[in-house]
Amino acid sequence: MFNMGNKGLFTFLVTLFMLTAFASNAQEGESIFNSKCATCHAPHKDMTGPKLFEVRQKWEEGGAMEGSLYQWVKNWQVAAATDPYAKEVADWAPSAMTTFADLSNEQIDAIFNYVDEQPLPGAGGGESAAGGEMVASTNTQENDLGWIWYILGAVFLVVIFSVGGVKRQLQELDEDAGKEIKVGSKAWMFKNRKYIGMVGLVVVMAGVTWLLVGLNQVGVVTGYQPSQPIAFPHDKHAGINGIDCKYCHNSANKSKSAGIPTTNVCMNCHKQIQGEGDQVEKIKKIYKSAGFSPEGGGKYSGETENIVWNKVHQLPDHVYFNHSQHVEVGGIDCKQCHGDMTKQKELPRVVPVEELNKIEGNIQLTKATLTMGWCIECHGVKEVSSGPIEGKGGYYDEIHKRLLENDETLYEEYLEDGKVTVDELGGWECAKCHY
Structure with a gap:
C-alpha cells in the first residue's frame, strides 16, 4: 500500500517520465521532419506539398478512413x-x-x-533582404590625383608670367645693346635665368610624371560595381546557408568561364523556399523567369x-584567362580574386587589392586588381608545387620531362627554394x- 507521500512521489515520477517521453518524441519528430x-x-504554408499543421485533424474532418494518413506517408499510391x-x-x-x-x-x-507545436509566423516576420540598400555604381575610377591639377595650374600660371617677362627683357636687351643694363624689376628674370x-x-618633370601616373590608371576598374536585375545576397547564400561557390558557378573548375547560374539552378532551392518579407519580390523575379x-x-x-545579369569582372579582348586552370590546377581559392563572398552584403564588385590583402x-599583392601587374605579381609568388614535380601527372610530368631533357641544372635551380x-x-x- 502507498501512503500519501508515496503516492505523491509516484505521481511525480510518472509525470516526469511522460514529459521526458514527450520531449524525446518531439525531438525525434523534428529530426525526421528535417x-x-x-x-x-x-x-x-503550401510548398511543393501542402502545409502539415493539424493535418491529422484535417484528414479526420475530411472523412478519411482510419489509418489512411499513416498509409499515405508510407505509400501514397496505396492510400489513394x-x-x-x-x-x-x-x-x-x-x-x-x-x-x-x-x-x-x-x-x-x-x-x-x-509540426503541430510550431507557432504561427509573426505578422510581417521573416528576415529582411540581405545587404540593406544595394548600390549601383558606374565604371568610374576614383583616385587621389585631384590636388595635382591645382599645383600644376599654379605652376603653369607662374611659367606663363615668367615667359612673358623674359620676352620683354630680351626685347629691351636687343634695343639697348651695348648699353649698361640697369638692375630693376624687369631684369630679374634674366639675372636669375x-x-x-x-x-x-x-x-x-612634374608634367611627365603626371602623364605616366595618368596612363597607369587607364583600364583600371577597381571598385566597379554595376547594377543587377536582382540584388542577390551572397552573404545569405554563401555565408549563412553555406552554399559552395561552385554549386552555382558550376563550371569554375572545369571551364574557361565560371558561368552565371541559370534560373534552373536557383529553382533547385527556390521551388520550395518562397521567401519572407522583402525576399518575396526577389524570388518572384526568379519564378517569372x-x-x-x-x-x-x-x-x-x-x-x-x-x-x-551585368558582367562585373571585365577583361580586355586580348587577354586569356582560364578559371579551371587556376581553380583546379593552381588551387586558387575564389576569395583571392573575388573577396570573401560569405560577407558580401552589397552587389558584387571588383574588390580593391587593399581589401583582398586583409582576407586571411x-x-x-600590391598592384591594382585585374591589372597586368596584379597577375604577374601573383605568378611570381604563387607556388604550384612544393618539392619535386615528378609523378604529379599530366601537365607536371610533361614539365618535368622537358626540364630534365633540356638542362638538369636548370631544374635544380627551380627547386632551390623548395x-x-x-x-x-x-x-x-x-x-x-x-x-
Whole structure:
C-alpha cells in the first residue's frame, strides 16, 4: 500500500517520465521532419506539398478512413487507391510524393506532434533582404590625383608670367645693346635665368610624371560595381546557408568561364523556399523567369524569360584567362580574386587589392586588381608545387620531362627554394595570357 507521500512521489515520477517521453518524441519528430519532409513541406504554408499543421485533424474532418494518413506517408499510391479522401489529396498537386515505408506509425505521429507545436509566423516576420540598400555604381575610377591639377595650374600660371617677362627683357636687351643694363624689376628674370631654368625643368618633370601616373590608371576598374536585375545576397547564400561557390558557378573548375547560374539552378532551392518579407519580390523575379507558379504545389507554364545579369569582372579582348586552370590546377581559392563572398552584403564588385590583402589566407599583392601587374605579381609568388614535380601527372610530368631533357641544372635551380612557382613554369611568358 502507498501512503500519501508515496503516492505523491509516484505521481511525480510518472509525470516526469511522460514529459521526458514527450520531449524525446518531439525531438525525434523534428529530426525526421528535417531529414525527410522539409524539402517539400512546411508547417504553415503550401510548398511543393501542402502545409502539415493539424493535418491529422484535417484528414479526420475530411472523412478519411482510419489509418489512411499513416498509409499515405508510407505509400501514397496505396492510400489513394483505397481511400477517396486520399485520392482528392493526390489530385491537389501533380508532384509525386516520396514513399517512406520504413517509418512506423509512432514515428509518423512524432512528426505531426512536432509540426503541430510550431507557432504561427509573426505578422510581417521573416528576415529582411540581405545587404540593406544595394548600390549601383558606374565604371568610374576614383583616385587621389585631384590636388595635382591645382599645383600644376599654379605652376603653369607662374611659367606663363615668367615667359612673358623674359620676352620683354630680351626685347629691351636687343634695343639697348651695348648699353649698361640697369638692375630693376624687369631684369630679374634674366639675372636669375639659372633658377628659372631649374624651375622649368621641375615643371617638365612634374608634367611627365603626371602623364605616366595618368596612363597607369587607364583600364583600371577597381571598385566597379554595376547594377543587377536582382540584388542577390551572397552573404545569405554563401555565408549563412553555406552554399559552395561552385554549386552555382558550376563550371569554375572545369571551364574557361565560371558561368552565371541559370534560373534552373536557383529553382533547385527556390521551388520550395518562397521567401519572407522583402525576399518575396526577389524570388518572384526568379519564378517569372522560370515560368513557375508556386500556387497549388507549384506548376510550370512553359513561358520563360531571361534574366540579364551585368558582367562585373571585365577583361580586355586580348587577354586569356582560364578559371579551371587556376581553380583546379593552381588551387586558387575564389576569395583571392573575388573577396570573401560569405560577407558580401552589397552587389558584387571588383574588390580593391587593399581589401583582398586583409582576407586571411590570401596572397599579399600590391598592384591594382585585374591589372597586368596584379597577375604577374601573383605568378611570381604563387607556388604550384612544393618539392619535386615528378609523378604529379599530366601537365607536371610533361614539365618535368622537358626540364630534365633540356638542362638538369636548370631544374635544380627551380627547386632551390623548395617550390615551383608559376613564373618558373613559364607563367611570365606573354603568350600564356595574351592572344
